[in-house]
Amino acid sequence: MKMLLISTVSAFFRQRAGTFLVLLGVLFGFLSANEHHAFAVFFLTGTYGMLSLFVMWLIYSLLCGQFLINTWKLPEYTFIFHARTWPALIRARRFAVQALGFLQPILYYGIYLLVVAIQDKLLARLWPVIPFYVVLMLLLAVTAEWRLRKPVLYVPAKGKSIIKWPFRRPVSWLCWSMEWLVRERGITLLVGKLGTMLVAAGTMLYYSTGEYDIRMPAVGMSLAYLLNLGLSLELYRWESEIWLWGRSLPVPVWKRWGRVVAAHIVLIVPETLVVLRTGALGFADVAQLYLLGLTILIVSHLYLYKKSGLPENAMQVFLFGFVGLTLLILYKIPLLLLSACGLVFSLYASWPRGRYCRK
């Protein structure tokens, strides 16, 4: 049982860490408690509330199922097919627990719905959640059983690609990094960009409701840009795990730093375009916000680099960092100055020296 949870469920959450990070950022950074409550009440009382909830949970479960099917196909997962020898009842029980492991986020949300239902005296409306759980759990358990009964006895060839460029692939680290993000981390990229664009749009909407100076969008956009942290983490993994061997190549430190900066420059273009599109801010202001966002991400990426990934207490660090930055912005420290200091600091800290040689 433990093997199933570690090899499949933990692997799912580990590989989708970037996506979950962005989702958490959007849910708890952008939506207020009142809005969360309003959503819960809608799910409980709205005409299509429960249906909407089920569709969302079903989409999530299908993603889990797709992960399970594809992961158990991998050559390193052939050991999983020993599970075929388990007695049917034990297998059913273990696959059910595995399914519950996948469904953890919606189970937690169910607890939140229960609390809201008790608080608002809507408990009678909550009952459909139970059959939802049963159906989704069965769906994932059956998916696991199906894959187990249909083992993949070959290594799938990925020779043909759907995307066929009419030109040779550029010999460029930046292009390869972006291609990797699109090909291998497509969902994280999609969710990440949707999240940041949503926060950017919300910030500009709020900005247009009153008389504010640049500090207001600076704080909002800092959060939006910071939500790229999940994608930044994926870029870190690309460089330090997927292609660790690349570090043995003779590339100067400033060039390696430049590559990281270039990748983030490309990464934060969509939400910046959202800000530009609203027309509420001039080009110079947007450029300042863009540079500030870039700095936030480069310094965050440096943190990931120095800590060799995302440590457990990382959220505290980022939270305090964000609060500190907000205070600096509110105290009218020029955004360009903040950006320049951050970029210079990241270059200085990236330089190899002292006990450890990182780059």
Next chain:
Amino acid sequence: MVLEISRLRQRYGEREVLSIPSFGIEKGIYWIQGENGAGKSTLFRTLAGMLPFEGSVRLDGKYDLKKDPVEYRLRLNLGEAEPLYPSFLTPADLIAFVAEAQKASREQSDRLTEAFGINYLESPFGSCSSGMVKKVSLLLAFLGDPSIIILDEPLITIDREAREVLFELIKEYHRNGVTFLLSSHQLFEQEGLHVSQSFRLKNKTLIATDAL
């Protein structure tokens, strides 16, 4: 000294994996032995600048891995035991990229491509077998103008023809002054390769096998 290691320490979290007070070698072909998990690959990755470490590593008496990271890396190439490359890239993409970084000529990469019989230049790594990927990694290790080439388990998964090419290349490069650090569980002498000295990685450090 072609390679000098001084007070090298390598850790994975709290666990110390390597602790080499001092180590040096002159030009030659060296066989690094060690049990599975002794730390051979970690040592090689550290020497190639892929992992952070404590201590110092110098090449040709003047290129320090920390102080001269580019010059050092230009002179030390690593062929990994189980190379992993992004699955969507093709050998052609990777060879062009590494050749540019290692300042290797087009002629050299073409010659090595032909020697190893890499006729799948446009197939993504995702569709290559482990032997095919391994041959590309060996080719990459010979690109440029290195002083040292480290080959970690160079014989695994490759076919007989590639094996012969590899030994011929090692002899040719060695004649031209290149030092080799090889790790393998198989003997090299049977292939007509004269090994200058053998070392065993034991208790986190390198010990000459004749001293054991």
